[in-house]
Amino acid sequence: MRMKRILVNWELYLLMLLPVAYFIIFRYLPMYGVQIAFKDFSAAKGIWDSPWVGFDHFVRFFNSYNFEQVLTNTVYLSVLLLVIAFPIPIIIALMLNQVKHQRFKKFMQTSIYAPYFISTVVLVGMVFVFLSPNSGLVNHIIKGFGGEPVMFMADSEWFRPIYVFTEVWQTTGFSSIIYLAALAAIDPHLHEAAVVDGASKWKRVLHIDLPGLMPTIAVLFILAVGNLMNIGFEKAFLMQTDINVDASEIIPTYVYKIGIQRAQYSFSAAIGLFNAVINLVLLFIVNRTVKKMSGNGLF
Structure with missing residues (x-):
């Protein structure tokens, strides 16, 4: 019976083959090397x-002089991103969903999606140019209002x-696509009935759109918390200078310096594993909590 269902839907299984192969080759097989x-x-x-040396590398990391600084920077920056960056795509999606003028809506969508396709290297280069104390646009504006140039990157x-x-x-524009898709799946008859009952746009957003988004929000929130400690290495490393290193040194950049630049592979692997275990624990805790509160979860 199962084989018959597979043969009937062989095209779907064929499409699934590449993603499964990707995860096996690049996600599961490399786990063999975690033992270092x-x-x-x-x-x-x-x-x-x-x-074998057991937990010596973990103990060394916990006792290192910069353990507290690296962990604090990582957690602080991760929580900031979660608190600020996570809800904004939801708000943008709700706002775009209310726009009736299709040409204006498409223009706004294109405008906020476009930055996602800028590479991190180019983005950081733009940041350095715009925030330059001598020729940067931002400092020109500050000086235009009578202020003193600010050494942002220092x-x-x-x-x-x-x-x-x-x-x-x-990332806001691209992240809002999922929420817009969820909003498009809400039954339009609910809005029609609400309009007949005299509900305002705000009431419809509050009592129809938001409840319709809650399952999607719950799943994406669990994934976001489960990936809390995995801050993008590229941007942090490229924005890092000798002067701001006390705030910009996070676990991914520290692992790069220890593992690649200093060739301490076992020590860096231990730090990376510690980071992954924290994410795994957070994933299980948040999934269980959200599932109890809303009934929606990953597993």
């Missing part, structure tokens, strides 16, 4: 013959606001 986090890895001996206090702002600007 518990070994004193030597490239000459290989993974299998390198001696001040650690500005790193987090700039990072969050650029993340919101770049």
